[in-house]
Amino acid sequence: MTTPTASFAGRTVRRIGYGAMQLERLHDRRDEAVALLRHAVELGVDHVDTATFYGFGFVNDVIRETLRDDDGVLVVTKVGADPDPGGPLPLRPAQRPEQLRASVEDNLRGLGTDRLDVVNLRRLDTGPGLRPHGDQVVDLDDQLAVMTALRDEGKIGAIGLSSVSLDVLRRALPAGIACVQNAYSLVSRDDEDLLRLCLAEDIAWVPYFPLGSAFPGLPKATDEPAVHAVAESLGITPSQVGLAWLLHRAPHVLLIPGTASAAHLAENMAVGRITFDADTLATLDAVESRSSEVPIG
Numbered sequence: 001m002t003t004p005t006a007s008f009a010g011r012t013v014r015r016i017g018y019g020a021m022q023l024e025r026l027h028d029r030r031d032e033a034v035a036l037l038r039h040a041v042e043l044g045v046d047h048v049d050t051a052t053f054y055g056f057g058f059v060n061d062v063i064r065e066t067l068r069d070d071d072g073v074l075v076v077t078k079v080g081a082d083p084d085p086g087g088p089l090p091l092r093p094a095q096r097p098e099q100l101r102a103s104v105e106d107n108l109r110g111l112g113t114d115r116l117d118v119v120n121l122r123r124l125d126t127g128p129g130l131r132p133h134g135d136q137v138v139d140l141d142d143q144l145a146v147m148t149a150l151r152d153e154g155k156i157g158a159i160g161l162s163s164v165s166l167d168v169l170r171r172a173l174p175a176g177i178a179c180v181q182n183a184y185s186l187v188s189r190d191d192e193d194l195l196r197l198c199l200a201e202d203i204a205w206v207p208y209f210p211l212g213s214a215f216p217g218l219p220k221a222t223d224e225p226a227v228h229a230v231a232e233s234l235g236i237t238p239s240q241v242g243l244a245w246l247l248h249r250a251p252h253v254l255l256i257p258g259t260a261s262a263a264h265l266a267e268n269m270a271v272g273r274i275t276f277d278a279d280t281l282a283t284l285d286a287v288e289s290r291s292s293e294v295p296i297g
């Protein structure tokens with residue numbers, strides 16, 4: 001399959017990867033989860049996004065069981081929140097330096113490796129969901145100190161940031177940042193300024209919720225009439241329009257759409273072949289952007 005590539009954390013990866021969070025929905029069907037991830041690799045996925053709190057360790061377990069070294073998959077995980085079974089949300093903030101270190105150790109164990117390719121420092125500055133309170137309001141410099149120490153120790157290959165403001169990204173640049181994961185999609189483009197700074201600094205822009213997520217209340221590319229019109233005219237699906245628009249946005253955009261469906265996975269992997277003419281792009285660019293800054297759960 002001809003999927004375009006881009007550089008990321010010193011490697012070359014296909015621009016269409018896989019966000020593994022939706023695998024948590026297969027918690028009671030482990031074999032299906034393993035088969036879906038294996039199928040993703042067969043379709044060309046070489047970049048997988050995960051976290052210990054996806055399915056309370058289940059998703060990392062599936063990745064450990066499924067991926068082999070010779071698959072050559074870049075696995076990106078995140079720290080900054082811990083699983084919270086029984087809590088109002090399935091995760092709680094864990095922003096303090098010692099919590100970041102403990103979470104890296106959890107990920108090393110869960111993924112069965114002695115070095116994590118890329119770890120996103122998942123802050124709580126912007127985007128949907130949690131905001132920090134009390135001792136969870138932690139200075140960026142204290143967090144970067146532990147992240148860079150972990151990189152020096154060889155436990156982390158590269159550092160990324162997630163849910164950060166422009167100011168935080170600017171302050172973090174001297175530490176060496178491989179990627180930024182903020183919520184961003186065709187219908188929710190709060191962070192154009194961060195996307196541009198990442199392009200200028202050769203940092204991969206890896207939007208989460210590229211389709212608007214499975215959570216109700218967040219803007220979804222597939223709810224947009226203009227997206228449906230383009231899909232119909234090109235004989236593709238509305239989701240494919242949303243993902244292909246992201247690939248057209250800039251060359252440093254990498255996709256991690258999430259799905260628990262083999263059919264959707266195949267559709268998502270096929271978007272690298274989709275091209276838009278100038279009028280179609282202009283139509284999609286003109287779609288109104290709505291903020292993703294809404295509570296979740």
Ligand SMILES: NC(=O)c1ccc[n+]([C@@H]2O[C@H](COP(=O)([O-])OP(=O)(O)OC[C@H]3O[C@@H](n4cnc5c(N)ncnc54)[C@H](OP(=O)(O)O)[C@@H]3O)[C@@H](O)[C@H]2O)c1
Nearest residue numbers: 019020021208209210211212213214239257258259260264
């Ligand atoms: N850094 C962070 O804080 C953060 C936060 C959230 C998520 N993430 C990462 O970002 C990844 C992507 O986010 P996400 O999975 O929440 O949301 P998403 O990719 O925007 O959307 C996932 C939803 O879209 C559906 N979908 C996917 N492909 C489809 C297709 N071709 N046609 C129709 N529906 C389709 C999925 O349902 P089906 O399963 O039925 O296909 C699911 O309901 C996650 O998997 C996770 O790895 C990171």
